[in-house]
Amino acid sequence: xxxxxxxxxxxxxxxxxxxxxxxxxxxxxxxxxxxxxxxxxxxxxxxxxxxxxxxxxxxxxxxxxxxxxxxxxxxxxxxxxxxxxxxxxxxxxxxxxxxxxxxxxxxxxxxxxxxxxxxxxxxxxxxxxxxxxxxxxxxxxxxxxxxxxxxxxxxxxxxxxxxxxxxxxxxxxxxxxxxxxxxxxxxxxxxxxxxxxxxxxxxxxxxxxxxxxxxxxxxxxxxxxxxxxxxxxxxxxxxxxxxxxxxxxxxxxxxxxxxxxxxxxxxxxxxxxxxxxxxxxxxxxxxxxxxxxxxxxxxxxxxxxxxxxxxxxxxxxxxxxxxxxxxxxxxxxxxxxxxxxxxxxxxxxxxxxxxxxxxxxxxxxxxxxxxxxxxxxxxxxxxxxxxxxxxxxxxxxxxxxxxxxxxxxxxxxxxxxxxxxxxxxxxxxxxxxxxxxxxxxxxxxxxxxxxxxxxxxxxxxxxxxxxxxxxxxxxxxxxxxxxxxxxxxxxxxxxxxxxxxxxxx
Ligand code: XMP
Numbered sequence: 001x002x003x004x005x006x007x008x009x010x011x012x013x014x015x016x017x018x019x020x021x022x023x024x025x026x027x028x029x030x031x032x033x034x035x036x037x038x039x040x041x042x043x044x045x046x047x048x049x050x051x052x053x054x055x056x057x058x059x060x061x062x063x064x065x066x067x068x069x070x071x072x073x074x075x076x077x078x079x080x081x082x083x084x085x086x087x088x089x090x091x092x093x094x095x096x097x098x099x100x101x102x103x104x105x106x107x108x109x110x111x112x113x114x115x116x117x118x119x120x121x122x123x124x125x126x127x128x129x130x131x132x133x134x135x136x137x138x139x140x141x142x143x144x145x146x147x148x149x150x151x152x153x154x155x156x157x158x159x160x161x162x163x164x165x166x167x168x169x170x171x172x173x174x175x176x177x178x179x180x181x182x183x184x185x186x187x188x189x190x191x192x193x194x195x196x197x198x199x200x201x202x203x204x205x206x207x208x209x210x211x212x213x214x215x216x217x218x219x220x221x222x223x224x225x226x227x228x229x230x231x232x233x234x235x236x237x238x239x240x241x242x243x244x245x246x247x248x249x250x251x252x253x254x255x256x257x258x259x260x261x262x263x264x265x266x267x268x269x270x271x272x273x274x275x276x277x278x279x280x281x282x283x284x285x286x287x288x289x290x291x292x293x294x295x296x297x298x299x300x301x302x303x304x305x306x307x308x309x310x311x312x313x314x315x316x317x318x319x320x321x322x323x324x325x326x327x328x329x330x331x332x333x334x335x336x337x338x339x340x341x342x343x344x345x346x347x348x349x350x351x352x353x354x355x356x357x358x359x360x361x362x363x364x365x366x367x368x369x370x371x372x373x374x375x376x377x378x379x380x381x382x383x384x385x386x387x388x389x390x391x392x393x394x395x396x397x398x399x400x401x402x403x404x405x406x407x408x409x410x411x412x413x414x415x416x417x418x419x420x421x422x423x424x425x426x427x428x429x430x431x432x433x434x435x436x437x438x439x440x441x442x443x444x445x446x447x448x449x450x451x452x453x454x455x456x457x458x459x460x461x462x463x464x465x466x467x468x469x470x471x472x473x474x475x476x477x478x479x480x481x482x483x484x485x486x487x488x489x490x491x492x493x494x495x496x497x498x499x500x501x502x503x504x505x
Contacts, residue, residue, distance in 0.1 A: 002190040004028040005045040007035070009053030009063045009081045015325045015461060016169040017051055017079065020177060022360060024184050025192030029358075030325055037066030047075040047188040050082025052167060056131050057081070057088045058096050064089075075160045075188040077180075083154070083163035084131055090161075092137035097130030104172055105146045113143050113155055114186045115162050119175045125152070125166035126173045132165065162187065196363035197370040200232070203355045207236035207316070210353045216314035217350070219302060220245040220268070221385060222255045225318030225356060227262065227377045228368040232355050233316045234266050235371065242267045242312065244305040246298060249274025249401070250387025253409040262377045269308065273301040281389065281396040287505035290396065294386040315350035319357050320364055322459045361459055381412075381426045382460060390505040394433030399486065404431040406484045407450045414476045415454070424466055425457035429480070430493070430504045438488035440481075447488030450480050454493075455502055463497040 004021050008014050008030050021028035031040065033051070040048070048069060055062045067089045070076060078086040084094045107125045109116045125146070133151040136142055140161070144153035153164040162183060168176030184190045207216075218230045220243050233241050243266050247256055260268060280293050306312065356364055361382070368378040384390055388408070392400045407429035415427045430451040438445040452473065457463035477490035493500070 001193055002026045002046050002184075003044070004047045004049060004184070004188075004190070005040060005043065006030045006049045006051055007033045007040075007065055007082070009033040009051050009055070009085070011052035011054060011081065013167075013169065013462065014051040015322060015459065017049055018321075018325070019360060019458060020169050020180050021049070021184065022194060022363070023177065024181055025194045026184050026190050027194040027358075033063045033065050035066075037068050040066070040069060041072065045074060046190055047077070047184065050076065050078040050085060052080030052082060052128075055081065056097065057084045057094050058131070070161060071159070073160055075183070076162065077183050078161075078163035079169070080129055080165060080167060083165055084129075084133060086161060086163050087133045087137055090137035090140075092133060092140070093135035094131050095134040097132075100130045101127045101132075101148050103127065105148070105152075105166070107144050107146045107152050107166065109144050111141070111143055113141070113157070115155055115164075115182055116143055116153065116179060117182050117186065119178055123175045124173065125164075125168075125176075126170045127166050129165060160187070196359060196366040199359075199367060200235070200370050203232045203367070204236040207233050207353055207355055210351070211237050211240070211314045214313045215240045215242070215311075216316050216353065217241075217306065217309060217312045218243045218316040218318075220259055220263075221318075221383070222251055222259050222380075223318070223383050224361070224368060224378060224380050225320050225364055227259065227318075227373060227380075228364050228371065229316050229318035229354075229356055230263065230266065231368065231371040231373050233353075234263070239267060241316070242269065242309050244268075244302060244309070245270045246301045246305070247272045247274055248277040248294065248298065248301070248387060250277065250294070250389045250396075252383065252388070252412075253405050255383075258376055262374055269305055271301050271305040273297065273304075276301065278396070278398065283395060285394050287390065290389050290505065291386050294389060298385075313349075313351055315352050317352050317354050318364075319354040321356075321358055321360050322461055324357050379422055381421075381424070381428075384503055390503050391428060391430045392433075393430065393504055400431055403448070403450070403484050403486055404429055407431070407480045407487065410479045410483060411452060411454075411476055414472060414479070418469075418472050420466075420468075423456070425455050425460070425463065426502060427452070427454035427466070429453070431487075436489050440488065445488040447486050449489040449491055450484070450487050451504070452476055452490060452492050453502070453504070455497070457497075457502070460502060461497075463502050465494045465496055468492075 006017050018028045018030050105127045109121050136154045140154045140156045142151050143155050146152045155162050168179045220226050230243050277297050280297050365378050388404050389396045411429050432449050435446050454466040455463040456466050480490050
């Protein structure tokens with residue numbers, strides 16, 4: 001199987017590079033930039049990509065790489081910081097930043113080399129850099145320029161080294177994928193042979209060899225990841241698998257029933273703990289405190305369920321690749337303490353098995369369909385582990401839960417009716433703890449607002465708000481105000497991520 005390694009120099013959106021390579025149907029893994037060269041070579045990559053990063057190559061602690069990787073004949077593509085690092089290591093000249101270049105830029109291709117083949121002579125690219133390459137290393141040719149960046153791309157075909165200053169991985173570079181395909185297919189001669197559907201048997205074998213003749217437990221959350229992990233594990237070890245579904249009372253309408261119905265042959269135990277969660281959340285308003293309490297109560301409920309199941313050595317977990325990348329190295333700051341139901345309990349004497357740790361969300365969906373899971377599960381929108389609790393700003397009360405659950409159902413119904421369910425990453429309701437004055441019938445109301453949140457995303461790490469049509473928004477608003485007691489106003493969240501996050505808490 002074709003295999004590419006992305007060396008990570010810390011840019012926030014490096015996972016997008018891996019995503020684009022996977023979209024080209026090539027398997028790809030992200031490793032820290034300073035991974036020792038022998039370790040990288042022992043994995044026998046067919047090509048390397050050096051990512052962007054926020055540092056300046058002139059900074060004293062600037063991230064670097066094992067230089068010998070540039071002389072192995074392995075095709076290497078440097079992107080942004082990756083290009084500057086390559087330049088520095090190979091004796092070219094990088095100019096320290098005098099100003100930043102940020103945003104859309106016109107780029108002019110020079111010559112007819114393979115990297116920019118089939119890309120118009122003038123195209124738009126996305127730039128985000130301070131330092132720039134002033135003189136290319138010996139043996140390189142300049143293959144593209146922009147008005148502010150004379151060396152926007154460069155190549156040394158003899159040494160199989162290639163580099164671009166712009167970001168091909170973002171949507172703002174329309175020809176970015178074409179350039180990556182050129183690199184992967186024509187320069188590195190890779191065959192597009194990564195097909196998540198083909199991975200079913202491999203996943204089954206992996207689980208079988210990990211679990212042996214023992215038994216395993218899987219925590220179902222209602223989300224697609226844990227459902228696909230469970231389906232795969234069930235195929236692998238049959239009735240030696242027990243699934244636990246904690247009903248924390250923070251689920252969407254009908255969710256528990258749908259999950260139970262999707263797994264008719266699975267030994268599935270539902271642990272009802274809604275009262276316990278509600279009591280623990282009583283009076284708590286702080287988002288992080290809410291998340292921590294839910295995490296703690298989840299472990300308690302899980303431990304109880306586990307005692308009923310008896311001795312089990314393995315825990316199957318639906319960790320997906322963005323989780324793996326996000327937790328890699330702990331470089332980023334904690335924005336929210338994510339609660340992954342599959343990830344509990346940390347202290348336990350389980351051996352964790354993660355059959356989906358190489359998959360992106362859309363790939364998990366392909367796998368789920370190949371495993372025969374129903375569309376209601378496979379195309380279910382992602383749902384946070386702490387559930388509706390993080391969609392109620394302020395205290396979680398039975399009334400608030402009822403309001404947000406009803407509003408959520410209406411929004412989901414209308415999105416489905418409009419045929420947008422698969423296009424939208426998530427569409428849901430958030431209940432705010434403020435009041436405003438309204439008028440209904442002849443009377444004054446003093447009720448709470450519901451926020452409609454709808455975002456497009458590929459993996460939840462970045463997101464754009466969806467431009468829902470006014471008719472659809474109007475229908476949602478009319479229904480929410482008309483059908484959800486206590487709500488008298490509906491507002492629409494038009495914040496992307498960043499700077500916002502998808503959930504409100
Ligand atoms: P944010 O709000 O961080 O969410 O932009 C990104 C994606 O992650 C989901 N999310 C969670 N998923 N446990 C999860 O399993 C969590 O604690 C959690 N918090 C947020 C969110 O729904 C979105 O898809």
